Amino acid sequence: xxxxxxxxxxxADANRRRILDVALAELLRDPDAxxxxxxxxxxxxxxxxxxxxxxxxxxxxxxxxxxxxxxxxAHAAGREGVEDPAESVARSVLAVWELADRYRLLIALAQxxxxxxxxxxxxxxVREAATGVLRRGLDEGVFSSPLPAPALAYVHxxxxxxxxxxxxxxxxxxxxxxxxxxxxxxxxxxxxxxEATELVAKLND
Amino acid sequence: xxxxxxxxxxxADANRRRILDVALAELLRDPDAxxxxxxxxxxxxxxxxxxxxxxxxxxxxxxxxxxxxxxxxAHAAGREGVEDPAESVARSVLAVWELADRYRLLIALAQxxxxxxxxxxxxxxVREAATGVLRRGLDEGVFSSPLPAPALAYVHxxxxxxxxxxxxxxxxxxxxxxxxxxxxxxxxxxxxxxEATELVAKLND
DNA sequence: ATCGACTTGCACAGTGCTGTGCAACGGCGT
DNA sequence: ACGCCGTTGCACAGCACTGTGCAAGTCGAT
Numbered sequence: 001x002x003x004x005x006x007x008x009x010x011x012a013d014a015n016r017r018r019i020l021d022v023a024l025a026e027l028l029r030d031p032d033a034x035x036x037x038x039x040x041x042x043x044x045x046x047x048x049x050x051x052x053x054x055x056x057x058x059x060x061x062x063x064x065x066x067x068x069x070x071x072x073x074a075h076a077a078g079r080e081g082v083e084d085p086a087e088s089v090a091r092s093v094l095a096v097w098e099l100a101d102r103y104r105l106l107i108a109l110a111q112x113x114x115x116x117x118x119x120x121x122x123x124x125x126v127r128e129a130a131t132g133v134l135r136r137g138l139d140e141g142v143f144s145s146p147l148p149a150p151a152l153a154y155v156h157x158x159x160x161x162x163x164x165x166x167x168x169x170x171x172x173x174x175x176x177x178x179x180x181x182x183x184x185x186x187x188x189x190x191x192x193x194x195e196a197t198e199l200v201a202k203l204n205d
Numbered sequence: 206x207x208x209x210x211x212x213x214x215x216x217a218d219a220n221r222r223r224i225l226d227v228a229l230a231e232l233l234r235d236p237d238a239x240x241x242x243x244x245x246x247x248x249x250x251x252x253x254x255x256x257x258x259x260x261x262x263x264x265x266x267x268x269x270x271x272x273x274x275x276x277x278x279a280h281a282a283g284r285e286g287v288e289d290p291a292e293s294v295a296r297s298v299l300a301v302w303e304l305a306d307r308y309r310l311l312i313a314l315a316q317x318x319x320x321x322x323x324x325x326x327x328x329x330x331v332r333e334a335a336t337g338v339l340r341r342g343l344d345e346g347v348f349s350s351p352l353p354a355p356a357l358a359y360v361h362x363x364x365x366x367x368x369x370x371x372x373x374x375x376x377x378x379x380x381x382x383x384x385x386x387x388x389x390x391x392x393x394x395x396x397x398x399x400e401a402t403e404l405v406a407k408l409n410d
Numbered sequence: 411a412t413c414g415a416c417t418t419g420c421a422c423a424g425t426g427c428t429g430t431g432c433a434a435c436g437g438c439g440t
Numbered sequence: 441a442c443g444c445c446g447t448t449g450c451a452c453a454g455c456a457c458t459g460t461g462c463a464a465g466t467c468g469a470t
Contacts, residue, residue, distance in 0.1 A: 010415085011467080027320060035458070056458075086400075092335070094387050094405075094409065097386055108369045119315075129281065134294070136290050142289070144392075154371045155371075164313045172352065177302065188393035193350070199295055203296060
């Protein structure tokens, strides 16, 4: 204990740390990863993991706390002292992205359930069709985005998911959701907001 | 068998149908729902489910095929015979939304892992901060969207996730991803594409 | 060298799920 | 009334995982 002055990490602490790091990777690769998988991946025996964290849930909880904490700090730091909303948003996104980039692979994979995985897989043809339309729009100059067409297709897909959640949470009326979705998707593709609104209104009668 | 002419569904078929319907709801409420949960929810015994589907995986597979099929049809139908990309996209989204609305609750929940659930929960403060900035932007007229600020926050969050996936899949270079993310988020909020690009370029040096 | 903290390996009980077998039961058409 | 198909209820083996107990080991620090 006396040696535990500044900077020194007992091997126990190092183990704890490594377990957390590995667990993050492992759990987000497969949200149902067992304690054994995690332990082995960390080069340790299952029993040892239980020595540091009383239960599976405790481990996960610690993990989530750490990730959210750092992300929260980055987000706040990105927009401090900026009064223009646009610049504020831009700075936040850039700041968050730095971290998100570390968790990128993890977060994206955590999102994917086994169920969802299968769905997205078979949805590939639809996504490709969408990509085709987007590419044509970009080529013709109707759309405008720094993203290549396939990436834009990903964005559109996720935007619909986000809107569904918004409706589920009562943030948007179900009746208007379709129109809002269409307008927002077009806007994200670079179509001026006014044009997008007008076009959708016309289509929707 | 002779009675199985048009329109008549044997009770077995009706059961199969109901099992599929209930399974969809149940599985997407909890991707790890057991066969027993599904069976009971369908008012049937577990053994009966196995009578219709040889395994859990077979059931899920059937389910996914059905959903994707109908969605695919809607997406194609929405854009047939339309040559303007913008209108094409708008029509597709509106068409898909009709169905998506049915699966809305399901898809959104399928997206959520238990792990992810915890993360989003603790991320609420960050999301609220973001909502505040967005609201100010909407009020000041810097942003323009048919969506209320909180819904727009959802969309932004999911857009980042989509971009992470795009990077993971090699559709966007990691170096540019941050800038692209910022520009796309701003654009989706209704900031003209040119302004968004310029602002981000300036911030990024 | 010896103490103490950490780790290991093994064993165990408990739980919950899957897939299957089998005998009994139900209704519906003929 | 009979037969058939689908359904039921139960029982079973197999598997994977969780959390815990305990004795023996290992490594660093004193």
